[in-house]
Amino acid sequence: MEAAITKVIPNIDPVISEYSVGYLKHASTSTAPDADQELQDAINRVTALLYDAAGGSLEPKEVSNLIEKLASQLVSLNGAKGKTSTVARKLDQTIHMASQKSMSATMNLMAGGVDLEAANSRKVESKVDKKKLEKAERKIKAKQDKKIHKTVEYEASKLIANPDSGASYEEFFMQVNPLQIGSAAGKSKDIKIDNVDVSISGKRILSDTSLTLAYGRRYGLVGQNGIGKSTLLRALSRRELAVPKHISILHVEQELAGDDTPALQAVLDADVWRKILLADLDTITAKLTDLEKRKAENPDFDESAREDLDAQLSDTHNKLAEMESDKAESRAASILAGLGFSPERQKFATKTFSGGWRMRLALARALFCKPDLLLLDEPSNMLDVPSITFLSDYLQGYPSTVLVVSHDRAFLNEVATDIIHQHSERLDYYKGGNFDAFYATKEERRKTAKREYENQMAVRKHLQTFIDKFRYNAAKSSEAQSRIKKLEKLPVLEAPEDVYTVSFKFPEVEKLSPPIIQMTGVSFAYNPASKPIVQNVDLDVQLDSRIGIVGPNGAGKTTVLKLLMGKLTPTTGLVSQNPRLRIGFFAQHHVDALDLTMSAVGFCAKMFPGKTDEEYRRHLGAFGITGTTGLQKMELLSGGQKSRVAFALLSLQRPHILVLDEPSNHLDVEAMDALSLALNGFEGGVLMVSHDVTMLRNVCKRLWVCDNGTVEKFDGTINDYKRRIMEQAGEGGVVKQSHHI
Template sequence: MINLKNLTLRRGAKVVLQDASVTLHAGEKVSLVGRNGAGKSSLFALLTGKLHPDSGDAELPPRWRLAEVAQNMPETDEAATEFVLQGDTPLMEAREALAAAEATGDGHAIAEAHQRFEEAAGFDAPARAQALLLGLGFKPDQLDQPVNSFSGGWRMRLQLARALMCPADLLLLDEPTNHLDLDALVWLESWLKRFEGTMLVISHDREFLDAITRVTLHLDNAQLTRYSGNYSAFEAMRAERLMQQQSAFERQQDRIQQLTRFIDRFKAKATKAKQAQSRVKALERMEKLAPVLTAADFSFEFREPESLPNPMLSLKDVSCGYRGEASETVIVRNVHRSVLAGQRIGILGANGQGKSTLVKTIARALPPLGGQITEGKGLAIGYFAQQEMDVLRPDDSPLDHMIRLAKEVSPQAREQELRDFLGSFRFVAEMAYQPVGTMSGGEKARLVLAMLVWQRPNLLLLDEPTNHLDLATREALSLALNEFDGSVMLVSHDRALLREVCDEFWLVSRGGIAPFDGDLDDYQRWLLDQAKQQREAASASAPATASPNTSAEAGGANRRDERKAQAQARQRLAEQAKPLKKELAGIDQRLAALGTEKAGLEEALAGGSLTPAQLAEHGRRLKAIGDEVETLEERWLELSEQIEQLGA
């Protein structure tokens, strides 16, 4: 298990952790949540040994293998499959041992190296690596392409696949969904559910965390608090705790005011001076509870559109794509669709099918290659580009952007009005003058949102608006979109946002667009089926891997390894379920005893021979039994669900 004891960690002058303690058990899947800048990535660096605590202890099992997604962009001409294979460190060590043994000609060493290679599942490793790549959205013809032929986002997918390839005891994932679209995200979610080791994940995707984690670790004010349950359960428990904390703070402030009034009134009177002094000491000793900020960190709303044309726009036989100097590349063709006032459309489709191309064409960022787009009178488009820098200038400040925008849509705006408006989006003081190129991804996204709000659009085109937003800002965006009076077209891999905002979906697939007849759950099942078919096709066409053993021997070894792994998995699950079953049995015994006691009390009450004092005592006891039974039944349900999940 992972055990942090009284841990203090500083980064420069900032205290990331202060006397923090927490225990994480083997096999637990944990989400690490907290504000941006709270120190989540620093905690990951501590677990991997890149940082060391200033005081306290961080204990990890010494034999654990750790895997994490490297954040650097790889520069190599190795084939994609080979690059991913190198993430399997036991396999790479077995390869090196085999090569060294063969170089010496030592028959005994060669035999041992073969055995080691077999134990590392080296024969089916290329197929496993390619299954990871296909699941993350790579095409079959890309599996052997050189790494440096891919763009930055795809290289980060390669780094993710390389981390998943490692047979790790502890898997650390820092924003693994940032470069994934919905189809790859659904596949990753399914893969991580089957992962048997311990996992810590940082993510701003609520549904992703809900699906794969059962423990939530909250980093706040340099402290770590463990919550049992996924992110939604954490939110509910956190809200309850905040309400209790706020109530305690308010009671404490009342007490402080009482003590202060007494001290002020009587400190000058000789007869009361001693009592006043004692209250001064009580005031000094009283624990100062920090006030709880129950309000959201950030909220905004879209301004009411000046008009709502209906339809907003109409596409007739439209072709979308890119026009070069000598040729055209059509990605989506024969589009016949209309967007009506008030529609909330989610645009679905696998990566590369043309979702962003369609949005860019409607946003006038790309000209249509054919057909006709008819815009309604008074159409005002607000466009959030997937790459924020497509609409931002790196050398200009937020105030520069707003001044330029105000000249286009509101010539009467004064600079102070623009600064106040930026302040409502957390661009305060000097941040209003900071060059955009030096800002974080989340700050750039907030600036684009501010510019959208200022324009008062009636049609919002949003292409992956949540890529750099934290959970609080995503929630604010969802609320603002639900209150928006105009139409919305949304491309996003954030399923929570799609569910909360959209009431219909378009599917971009095979060069065309059609309504998707189903909800988001139906689409996820469709994606998993597609991914399964791709993996099966790739496995069927994968070439045999050269090895010193025959294919029959390799097949037998693989089956033996599979049976051994299954037995080990069953043993681990039995060990994890044992304490849960023991506690469940104890609860059953206690509930039976309480039931017997309750029946006896009720029988005595019905007899009518009790004194008033006995009646009162029996009533109090029945109330206590009812409260205890309710608590035990809730715990019984929680344990039963955990045991059921282990069995599944």
């Protein structure tokens, strides 16, 4: 039966499945007068327990059906054996346990259903207050019933992608986000939720903490990889946490499904109620026109229906005016332009865009809808520097609440008004400051807590030493008692957390004579008849190079990397490499190269055999994959942890040149600092495409700008490049973008 539970909930703790089966077996064999109710209580409690253990991966009905089936099997099994063996019988005489030579005979009597309690002449009354016990049990049952029958009322991520096969986007939107224009007036849009508990797959993410989001503030949610930040966002978007229903939520998590709808219209259609009101407006206008026509044909025509239509028309106009419908198209076009969609591209069908660009469409739809709570999960991962610059500027003027998970320091410094630090199953708040202020305050808090703890431990040690020495000394006993009381009154302080550190380490590099990699007059087009993506490129990479390639998405940055590595053949020009050169490539979509059904240790052994498991574990440990993490299936790892595995595999190649395509995606701040430090200490060359300003600033000594079919060396820093982007934005109204997608 435990196997049946494990089959449905593969990641369940064996202790939980064993306990659940044992509890059901006990209840199914009960002979008490209320045995049926006892079994039903057991079914309810085990169902609630297993639903929690499933971590939301199963519907309540699925768990309930499983337990009902197991209970029925147990009842049938016990019925088949007969009930005579479980009926208690009273002994003819009292048995004195002390007189028995061994326990085996007594156990045999018990197995035969002997009622030893009845055999004892002295009854011991229970000291448990039965009324209090029943009241407590009723409270527990009510809480469990509420939890197990709770339904997910709102899953905002589905408003950005597809809802489900049974409902259209519009139907789902109307069902979970009712039109409340005017009805929320005067209601607070602050969010304050106490006693927050969040779990996933049996792992506790948050425990008895508080979530506080003041309306209009912009919160940066930070914490180390795998701590559960994305899980918290999903719980909010699905209203698994008690967010007031008059507060609208949108969560940008999944890419938009492509169809024949033009990009601009897809953004406009995201506001379903505007779309419905416009359709209603057309219907009412058509009916009024028809009435006017009938009136002209028949002067005696009854116009009583006109008053109702006039009232509906006025109400519809008021609702559209309140949502500023007349400005919708220009606002949608402006958002799309800022995210890199040229006026021509805004007319293209959504199905013609790649996954990354559909993610931008999902973001554009959320910004257009202007929800009361906007949830963004690492938005900079799908954007280039110009688009991040636009988004940062846009969010700084956003009127509602923003909660964004990001590890981009520069982005958080510009956007966040407050920082929430998720760690140790709780949330700590750092109000009124950007990321740099948070980091300084957090470190100061840690040092203060450490000093307080160490000082108290010293005091405790001093008092305990005196107590141990003089507790039984008659002359000093009163002083010892005084110190005991003083010791008992000291507050209990928790030991401060260890400082979270990550260290990356790349291997030593053997020297090569130049040229290492050189591009001369290179042009490339996937179709010889089409316009080249890049043309007349002259570049070189050496073992001491630290080069960052920047520019709009679609301008050809990744194409340049593939030409340098020899993965693409230039249409014209020459790419030369040292014949002994080894290149390590970190792909933007590196997860596609991982076998997620294997552990990190097993995958390393498969790709680079010849070492022991302990050696692979030590190597992974150098990239932050420590403890048992390296033995878990990689599908259970967070995005940042998968990135670390990819870097560990890269290191095993012992490369001369590291070519990195968006290396900072998914890494937490500490991991990005460790990566920057490791890259600076790497003896080979580094060539990276990145949108992370901090990473580019810390690592790269030279910038190449890829745009408009060219790749040119940029004389200046990443800050100079951002200033140039903003100047272009000021001239053109939005950040200028390449038309290559």
